Amino acid sequence: MLYVKAPAKINLTLDVLYKRQDNFHEVEMIMTTVDLADRIGLEPRGDGLIKIISADRFVPDDERNFAYQAAQLLKDTYGIKEGVSIKIDKEIPIAAGLAGGSSDAAATLRGLNEMWNLNLSLDELAELGAKIGSDVSFCVYGGTALATGRGEKIQELPPPPTCWVVLAKPKIGVSTADVYGGLKLDGLEHPNTKQMVQAIENEDYELLCQSLGNVLESVTFKLHPEVVMIKEHMQRFGADAVLMSGSGPTVFGLVDTETRTTRIYNGLRGFCEEVYVVRLLGERNPLA
The missing domain is CATH 3.30.230.10 (Ribosomal Protein S5; domain 2)
Known part of the structure; x- marks a missing residue:
């Protein structure tokens, strides 16, 4: 196999x-x-x-x-x-x-x-x-x-600056079609994509943290308040920057030291079953 x-x-x-x-x-x-x-x-x-x-x-x-x-x-x-x-x-x-x-x-x-x-x-x-x-x-x-x-x-x-990532997924599934369907394009606060590219190219972890942004948060947060709660908890437990991934509901926090990931992980595990501590890979896949 x-x-x-x-x-x-x-x-x-x-x-x-x-x-x-x-x-x-x-x-x-x-x-x-x-x-x-x-x-x-x-x-x-x-x-x-x-x-x-x-x-x-x-x-x-x-x-x-x-x-x-x-x-x-x-x-x-x-x-x-x-x-x-x-x-x-x-x-x-x-x-x-x-x-x-x-x-x-x-x-x-x-x-x-x-x-x-x-x-x-x-x-x-x-x-x-x-x-x-x-x-x-x-x-x-x-x-x-x-x-x-x-x-x-x-x-x-290029690969982003190395750091730890804490992922937390509440016990719900989110329909991508529903989230995009509920998106109002007027008055969106757009992330600064150019600034994020600059942060990655310069290996600037602080700028990377400042540049995170996801316009779909506004829709998913309305549909699923528990996603907002996870984001707020992650920020309170000490992540450097927190964002929802894709259309959600998974929220991730970036952390530059391993010791702080333990506190965030333990804090989230109190009310969220699916919590993971991983690293950024950043490198392209081999062919197979």
């Missing part, structure tokens, strides 16, 4: 510029990968079928699954007769704003590229990934990037 790592992402910035004619939103966001990952196991099948295997009952085992869609896309595009069993060991929370499903799809693309000897570049895999979902292209590359368009246009950035 071939194993591929599928890391989670967080949004350092997420801005929505306008609604496009195709009903997608034009976005501008800076994403980076963190050391919390699903593990994808790929095993060839002689019967031509795609099978999803997961111990997590919330992981769909049919064509709704992004990893399934990734395998089907490669089979259809390149006339692959062989089948594959895709084993998904979940570590990334589901419907959390951490691109777990997108990262599983990206890892499947990278792994099957090797297993089926397709010899596709990361750029080619990312182009295919865009057909599955907006975050898949970024997840093919991993690392740190500025994403524009509907999220599929990727411009590589």
Whole structure:
């Protein structure tokens, strides 16, 4: 069996510029990968079928699954007769704003590229990934990037300054479609994307902390007050900067010393089951 790592992402910035004619939103966001990952196991099948295997009952085992869609896309595009069993060991929370499903799809693309000897570049895999979902292209590359368009246009950035990340997800799922549907584009406070790029390029941790911003917070906070509570607690427990990732509900805090992560972790564990302490990865994925 071939194993591929599928890391989670967080949004350092997420801005929505306008609604496009195709009903997608034009976005501008800076994403980076963190050391919390699903593990994808790929095993060839002689019967031509795609099978999803997961111990997590919330992981769909049919064509709704992004990893399934990734395998089907490669089979259809390149006339692959062989089948594959895709084993998904979940570590990334589901419907959390951490691109777990997108990262599983990206890892499947990278792994099957090797297993089926397709010899596709990361750029080619990312182009295919865009057909599955907006975050898949970024997840093919991993690392740190500025994403524009509907999220599929990727411009590589250097790794951000190293720090610790505390992630906390309340016991709710959030519908990305509902959050974007509730977004009012008038009067939005837009994050300073250029300043965030500058902070990353100059390895300026303080400026990075000052530059965090996510326009979707305003919608998710109204729908789910418990997300606001987690953000406020994280700030009170001493994180250097706190932001919701994606459409939520996961909130992350940046911390520059490991000792302070313990206090924040313990404080959050009092009322939130899913809390993780991880590092920023920052580096791009290998091909597989």
